[in-house]
Amino acid sequence: xxxxxxxxxxxxxxxxxxxxxxxxxxxxxxxxxxxxxxxxxxxxxxxxxxxxxxxxxxxxxxxxxxxxxxxxxxxxxxxxxxxxxxxxxxxxxxxxxxxxxxxxxxxxxxxxxxxxxxxxxxxxxxxxxxxxxxxxxxxxxxxxxxxxxxxxxxxxxxxxxxxxxxxxxxxxxxxxxxxxxxxxxxxxxxxxxxxxxxxxxxxxxxxxxxxxxxxxxxxxxxxxxxxxxxxxxxxxxxxxxxxxxxxxxxxxxxxxxxxxxxxxxxxxxxxxxxxxxxxxxxxxxxxxxxxxxxxxxxxxxxxx
Numbered sequence: 448x449x450x451x452x453x454x455x456x457x458x459x460x461x462x463x464x465x466x467x468x469x470x471x472x473x474x475x476x477x478x479x480x481x482x483x484x485x486x487x488x489x490x491x492x493x494x495x496x497x498x499x500x501x502x503x504x505x506x507x508x509x510x511x512x513x514x515x516x517x518x519x520x521x522x523x524x525x526x527x528x529x530x531x532x533x534x535x536x537x538x539x540x541x542x543x544x545x546x547x548x549x550x551x552x553x554x555x556x557x558x559x560x561x562x563x564x565x566x567x568x569x570x571x572x573x574x575x576x577x578x579x580x581x582x583x584x585x586x587x588x589x590x591x592x593x594x595x596x597x598x599x600x601x602x603x604x605x606x607x608x609x610x611x612x613x614x615x616x617x618x619x620x621x622x623x624x625x626x627x628x629x630x631x632x633x634x635x636x637x638x639x640x641x642x643x644x645x646x647x648x649x650x651x652x653x654x655x656x657x658x659x660x661x662x663x664x665x666x667x668x669x670x671x672x673x674x675x676x677x678x679x680x681x682x683x684x685x686x687x688x689x690x691x692x693x694x695x696x697x698x699x700x701x702x703x704x705x706x707x708x709x710x711x712x713x714x715x716x717x718x719x720x721x722x723x724x725x726x727x728x729x730x731x732x733x734x735x736x737x738x739x740x741x742x743x744x745x746x747x748x749x750x751x
Contacts, residue, residue, distance in 0.1 A: 449717040450598070452673065452724035454590065457597050458732035462506055465739045469507040472746055479746035480509040481539040481565070481738075482531050486524060487517035487547045491679065496543050502735045508742055521550050525558050532560040538749055539565035539742035544615070562748060565741040568614065577622050582748075583741050588620040590733025591652060591673050592627070598722060600650065600671045603628035608645050610634045610661070610710070611654035616675055620652055641665070653710040659690040661711040669721035675730050676710030689715075 469478055481503050485496050496512050503510035515527065524542070531540045540563040542555050556564075561571040567583035575582050584592075595602065607629040611617040621633045634644055645651055645665040653661045654675035666672060683691045683700060686708065690696055693714055699706035709726030717723050724730055 449672070449720040449723040452594050452598060452671070452722050452729060454594055454724055454729040454731065454733045457594060458590075458736040461593070461733070461736040462502065462739065465736070465743060466506040468743045472743070472750075473507060476750065478507050478509050479538045479742050480511075480536055481541075481742045482511055482513055482534075482537050483541055483543060484513045484515065484524070484527055484531075485543040486515045486519050486550070489545070491677075492543050492545070499735055499738060503739060503742065506739055508739065517547050519547075521554070524550060524555065528555065528558045532558075532563065537563065538746040539563055539738075541566045541738075563745055565738060565745055566615075567619070567741070573614075573619075576619055579626050583744065584623065584737070585615060585619045586734045586737040586741065587616050587654075587675060587730060588623050589737040589740075590730055591620060591675070592623050593737070594673065594724065594730070594733060595650065595671065598671075600722060602650065605629050605649040606632075606647050607650040607652070608632045608634060608648035609652045609654065610641070610645065611656070611675070613654065616652075616654040620654070624650070655710050657710055658685075658708040659687050659710070659712040661716060662689065663712070663715040663719045666716050666719045668719055670719075671722040672711055672716055672720045673724050673730065674709035674711040674713070674726050676708070676726060677731060678708045678710070680706045680708055 472479055483496050483499055485492055500510045500512050531537050540559060546552055556568040559569050561569045564572050565583055567585040572582050576584060607624045609617050609620050612633055612635045617633060621631045624631045632644055634641055638644060642665045646667050648667060648670055650671045652673045656676060658678040680686050686696060696706050707727050
């Protein structure tokens with residue numbers, strides 16, 4: 448069986464380090480502050496935002512959620528962003544995605560003050576990342592890199608494959624791996640013979656948003672497999688056929704009426720891979736931990 452890439456354990460360690468940094472900043476002036484804007488009442492988004500605020504508060508960051516109704520206009524959302532951009536008491540600012548229909552996500556990215564953009568999505572921050580001198584590294588890719596480093600998984604000279612080319616995970620992940628001297632292939636829905644491409648990978652990152660999509664046929668024996676997927680299922684019928692026999696999935700649905708499933712068929716792939724991250728308990732906690740680190744970094748940058 449594959450070794451576990453335990454993101455939850457690493458996240459606890461990182462949060463303790465952040466707690467010390469927050470205390471240092473608070474002792475020399477004030478604690479760092481974070482604002483999270485959420486539009487509408489999407490249940491998954493509400494859960495993510497609550498976990499971010501809770502984690503920030505636990506380490507001493509002054510965090511607040513700014514809820515806006517689902518019918519908030521694009522202009523009103525941009526006005527809220529501008530208000531916090533100009534608020535000198537706010538160090539970090541993010542807008543929870545996805546946004547309701549009618550909003551242009553990239554317009555929101557563009558509106559964020561680059562020095563407060565703790566998600567790292569503003570085009571200025573994206574450009575700095577791709578030049579190899581990041582101001583803020585997007586939280587999920589940063590967490591994945593920290594997880595690989597924690598388990599001493601070599602990257603230089605290795606083949607890495609990233610499935611999914613989103614602005615949030617896939618593209619920045621490919622840039623970070625390239626900066627660490629890996630040979631990177633970025634795959635997507637139009638990539639031909641995807642299993643064959645993935646079998647070349649020493650490090651495989653799955654961020655495609657399809658439950659159990661990566662099967663053992665995609666994985667080189669001994670590879671490190673990082674599962675970014677967070678797919679919520681409410682019944683066996685929503686799962687692909689090859690996952691329906693999973694005892695873990697059946698137990699979750701029976702006891703809780705829902706299940707969180709990654710993009711990787713964990714039961715099958717864990718018999719082939721050398722390392723694998725679980726869902727939950729893998730990348731998710733690290734995404735939040737890296738948001739806290741970015742907020743600290745924003746506070747230090749703004750205070751000189």
